[in-house]
Amino acid sequence: MKKKQNKSFHINKFSDKTYGIITALDFKKGDVKLIYGIAVAFIVIVSLICIVPIIWLFVSCLKGMDEFLAIPPTFFPKELHPEKIAEVWKELNFGKYFLNTAVMIVGSLIGTIFLNGIAGYALSRLKPLGSSVLFALIMWTMMMPQTLNLVPLFKNFLNYTVFHFNLTNTHWPMWIISVANCMNILMFKNFFDTIPLSYVESAKLDGASDLGVFTKIIVPLSRPIIAVIALRVAVANWDMFLWPYLMLKDPDKYTVSVMLYYMKTTFGIDKQIMAAFFAIIPPAVIFVLFQKQIVHNDNNAGVKG
Amino acid sequence: MLKEKSTQSVGYEKKGGFFAAIRKNRIAWLLLLPSFYALFVVMWKPVFTGAYMSLFETQGYETVKFVGLANYIDVIKDPVFLETLINTFEYVLWSLVIGFCLPLAVAIALNEMVHFKSLFRTAVYLPVLVPMVASSLIWYFMYMPGPSGVLNMLLAKAGLPAGQWLQNPKLTILLIVISMTWKSFGATVVIYLASLQGISQDLYEAATIDGAGIIKRAMHITIPQVMPMALLMLVSQIISVFQTMNQPMIMTDGGPNNASMTLSLEAYYEAFRYMRADKSLAIGIISFLILLVMTVFYFRLQKKLEG
Numbered sequence: 157m158k159k160k161q162n163k164s165f166h167i168n169k170f171s172d173k174t175y176g177i178i179t180a181l182d183f184k185k186g187d188v189k190l191i192y193g194i195a196v197a198f199i200v201i202v203s204l205i206c207i208v209p210i211i212w213l214f215v216s217c218l219k220g221m222d223e224f225l226a227i228p229p230t231f232f233p234k235e236l237h238p239e240k241i242a243e244v245w246k247e248l249n250f251g252k253y254f255l256n257t258a259v260m261i262v263g264s265l266i267g268t269i270f271l272n273g274i275a276g277y278a279l280s281r282l283k284p285l286g287s288s289v290l291f292a293l294i295m296w297t298m299m300m301p302q303t304l305n306l307v308p309l310f311k312n313f314l315n316y317t318v319f320h321f322n323l324t325n326t327h328w329p330m331w332i333i334s335v336a337n338c339m340n341i342l343m344f345k346n347f348f349d350t351i352p353l354s355y356v357e358s359a360k361l362d363g364a365s366d367l368g369v370f371t372k373i374i375v376p377l378s379r380p381i382i383a384v385i386a387l388r389v390a391v392a393n394w395d396m397f398l399w400p401y402l403m404l405k406d407p408d409k410y411t412v413s414v415m416l417y418y419m420k421t422t423f424g425i426d427k428q429i430m431a432a433f434f435a436i437i438p439p440a441v442i443f444v445l446f447q448k449q450i451v452h453n454d455n456n457a458g459v460k461g
Numbered sequence: 462m463l464k465e466k467s468t469q470s471v472g473y474e475k476k477g478g479f480f481a482a483i484r485k486n487r488i489a490w491l492l493l494l495p496s497f498y499a500l501f502v503v504m505w506k507p508v509f510t511g512a513y514m515s516l517f518e519t520q521g522y523e524t525v526k527f528v529g530l531a532n533y534i535d536v537i538k539d540p541v542f543l544e545t546l547i548n549t550f551e552y553v554l555w556s557l558v559i560g561f562c563l564p565l566a567v568a569i570a571l572n573e574m575v576h577f578k579s580l581f582r583t584a585v586y587l588p589v590l591v592p593m594v595a596s597s598l599i600w601y602f603m604y605m606p607g608p609s610g611v612l613n614m615l616l617a618k619a620g621l622p623a624g625q626w627l628q629n630p631k632l633t634i635l636l637i638v639i640s641m642t643w644k645s646f647g648a649t650v651v652i653y654l655a656s657l658q659g660i661s662q663d664l665y666e667a668a669t670i671d672g673a674g675i676i677k678r679a680m681h682i683t684i685p686q687v688m689p690m691a692l693l694m695l696v697s698q699i700i701s702v703f704q705t706m707n708q709p710m711i712m713t714d715g716g717p718n719n720a721s722m723t724l725s726l727e728a729y730y731e732a733f734r735y736m737r738a739d740k741s742l743a744i745g746i747i748s749f750l751i752l753l754v755m756t757v758f759y760f761r762l763q764k765k766l767e768g
Contacts, residue, residue, distance in 0.1 A: 176573045176657075177665060177678050188675055195570040202567055203584035206647070209599050210587060212611060231614060275496035284489035290497065297504050299759060301752035303704060303725055304745040305507035307738045308514065311522040312502065336503035341496055366488075395592045397707055402733070413594040417711060420598065425609075429602065432595040439590040447583070 210436070216429045217241055244430045248423075250415075254438070257411040260327045260400070261393045264334035268389045269382055271335050276344025277374065281356075291345075298338040310402060329403045330396060340385050347381040348374065387446060394439055508749070515742035522738050532743040542744070545722045548634060549703060549748075552723060555638040556702040561695055564646045568653030569683060582654070586647040593644065597711040600640035601627070604712075627713050630720035637708050637721055649694060656690045657683070689766045696759040700752055724748040 170183045182188040212231065219233040220240070245251070279287055313323045323329050351374065359369050397413040404410055410418065412435045419428050515532055517524035536542055571581055588596065603611045604626035613623040627633050660683065668678050706725035709715055715722040715730070724744055732741035 282489035
């Protein structure tokens with residue numbers, strides 16, 4: 157069987173199809189062609205439903221206010237006003253909200269990667285007394301309902317434990333919530349489990365200390381998992397709404413999501429649409445840069461070599 | 462899941478005396494401490510303080526007087542509670558009708574595509590990247606009543622009468638669920654795609670040689686192979702949709718007339734709008750218990766599938 161390199165926009169032939177339910181030979185039959193045609197139509201429709209609202213958002217940014225108020229309004233703008241985007245960005249001072257969100261994300265990234273990383277390492281390799289209990293606890297916590305933490309956690313953040321800190325208008329609540337993530341600890345642990353022990357042993361024979369093993373062998377090998385978790389944390393933080401909304405009361409501290417919600421009642425529809433568009437740009441850029449890691453996929457994964 | 466007794470750990474358990482063992486454990490415990498402290502603060506402690514506080518009358522967020530189960534009785538007696546509970550199940554039901562089969566069907570069809578496969582995959586995944594507040598706003602504009610709403614505009618072009626959409630109490634939950642499905646189903650598609658590609662091509666070849674057509678191959682190979690993943694997705698979807706709060710908060714405020722209110726949103730309003738933390742906690746406990754039953758079911762299912 158030939159193994160074929162399947163690049164994304166490479167023109168493929170039906171006769172080369174060696175994956176999935178339908179294979180090359182089936183395409184000779186009429187009913188298979190029909191079913192395949194239905195499948196294509198189905199995927200096209202679903203894709204359209206997915207992208208049309210985003211396209212609508214994008215083209216609406218270019219509309220003038222008169223076209224929003226026109227009855228009936230236009231789907232595609234008649235006149236383009238791209239200069240409005242820069243105006244609204246300046247008027248809303250949207251850069252500030254991007255910066256606030258960036259500060260929140262960077263703190264969450266540092267905290268999560270470092271703290272969940274060492275916890276995953278301890279669970280995977282050091283296995284101290286009681287680690288199997290902690291591991292079981294993580295599995296349970298992952299599925300634990302979150303319906304109860306609203307009031308107790310809010311109360312706790314207003315008057316944080318021993319020193320009675322008031323964490324309102326700081327990013328600490330979101331950082332703490334980000335670090336409290338079972339899935340990330342678990343992903344780190346599972347990754348460390350796959351690092352062959354022989355690497356560690358040979359380094360130890362060469363006289364490396366525990367710390368040396370961690371920094372010289374484990375950390376460099378962990379780059380892929382660090383990238384995956386960094387993406388997860390960044391996307392989740394960009395999405396986070398409820399806790400920033402509850403904790404950040406000062407408008408100068410608002411994150412992008414909080415600002416969007418606040419705008420719903422205070423700004424015109426054109427500005428809301430533009431702000432929603434701004435909010436999509438960073439994740440879209442991240443997606444373009446890291447598409448492979450996000451939607452990791454190999455067309456020929458099921459093919460024997 | 463518990464693959465504890467694997468071959469690792471060897472290098473770390475060299476016997477270096479009792480104190481050395483303690484010392485080694487101490488370092489490992491120290492590494493675990495920050496993450497578990499955060500888990501304690503965010504996940505575990507609120508359950509206990511929440512359960513405790515729900516037995517008291519509260520003022521602000523402080524407990525004032527022990528009242529036993531009075532908060533629970535108050536909450537359950539309120540006619541809105543029953544409506545909200547039914548609504549919450551309605552969300553779950555619609556999300557299963559729309560959101561459960563769709564990602565599986567899309568993943569299977571997408572996996573068969575010969576042309577533009579990665580383009581379609583990107584299109585399906587794109588809404589996942591739209592932040593939740595932004596996607597709720599986009600759909601709020603889509604559903605807007607009056608001629609300026611996008612859907613009404615399209616209906617008008619087709620010569621059809623305009624709809625009230627979110628303002629229609631019979632439709633509002635369905636429409637919110639559609640917007641939630643739009644935002645999140647791409648993530649599920651990607652998971653299904655991975656598990657579809659894990660199916661050995663040999664199985665299909667053997668079935669083809671035995672004369673099985675494509676429908677038979679799909680029914681007897683594809684579906685059984687992705688079934689374990691599909692069941693896990695099903696239960697985790699039920700649990701997460703049951704806790705829906707932000708989407709109705711942004712799109713409808715729970716209205717019209719509580720028609721799209723969920724238990725979680727009700728708990729949020731009790732705590733932060735009506736300033737009745739005690740009632741909020743009682744609602745929280747009730748939904749916690751309902752979900753706990755589902756979680757136990759989830760774990761039993763998982764064990765069965767792995768066994």
